[in-house]
Amino acid sequence: MQQTVERSYHHGDLRAALLVAARSIVEEQGAEAFTLREAARRAGVSHGAPAHHFGDKTGLLTALAAQVVLERVEQVEAAKLAAGSNPRDQLKACGMAHIDFLISHPHLEGLCRRDNLVNRSDPALQELLQRMTTSLIETMSAFTGRALVPDKEENPSTLLAISVVEGFGKLVNESFILQNIPEHERRAIALAKADEMLELVS
Numbered sequence: 001m002q003q004t005v006e007r008s009y010h011h012g013d014l015r016a017a018l019l020v021a022a023r024s025i026v027e028e029q030g031a032e033a034f035t036l037r038e039a040a041r042r043a044g045v046s047h048g049a050p051a052h053h054f055g056d057k058t059g060l061l062t063a064l065a066a067q068v069v070l071e072r073v074e075q076v077e078a079a080k081l082a083a084g085s086n087p088r089d090q091l092k093a094c095g096m097a098h099i100d101f102l103i104s105h106p107h108l109e110g111l112c113r114r115d116n117l118v119n120r121s122d123p124a125l126q127e128l129l130q131r132m133t134t135s136l137i138e139t140m141s142a143f144t145g146r147a148l149v150p151d152k153e154e155n156p157s158t159l160l161a162i163s164v165v166e167g168f169g170k171l172v173n174e175s176f177i178l179q180n181i182p183e184h185e186r187r188a189i190a191l192a193k194a195d196e197m198l199e200l201v202s
Contacts (some may be wrong), residue, residue: 015053017043062119065112069128072101087142092202099194102169
């Protein structure tokens, strides 16, 4: 039966199925709990199937990290576009989109920074991370009215933006704040507080 299922995959379907399986494991249990064997089991293929597309555990998690960063970048870019032409509105919309992504995917959001689990020098992953950095610098340049250097770490304003967004997401995800709020209410309340916070810094 398993051989029949495996043969049904073609034109990248198996690769996509393994990414879906990997994502479900990480979302449910965290990246440290991920195994190729479990990913293959969830995808309904043999234990050796992931190696054909990803090589090893690092390869699959790196591909997943790239997928997650792409989703985050696209979510932020869509929010910026929807915010209109005002730089302040754009900056706030980007901040809200980043925070929403961070708190909606607490086990996925930091995967791209896990040196022990992913290949951070992977070209596809690096390209997406650079796209996120470029977007931040462009947005902050428009807001401040001056051209910022391409290195986010050389700009106090971009460091502030990163610290606010990542810091708030971490506070929520690690239950340092809102720990007594019912799970089904936390996202909405967290975003409401994020909105108030960004009003103070944007």
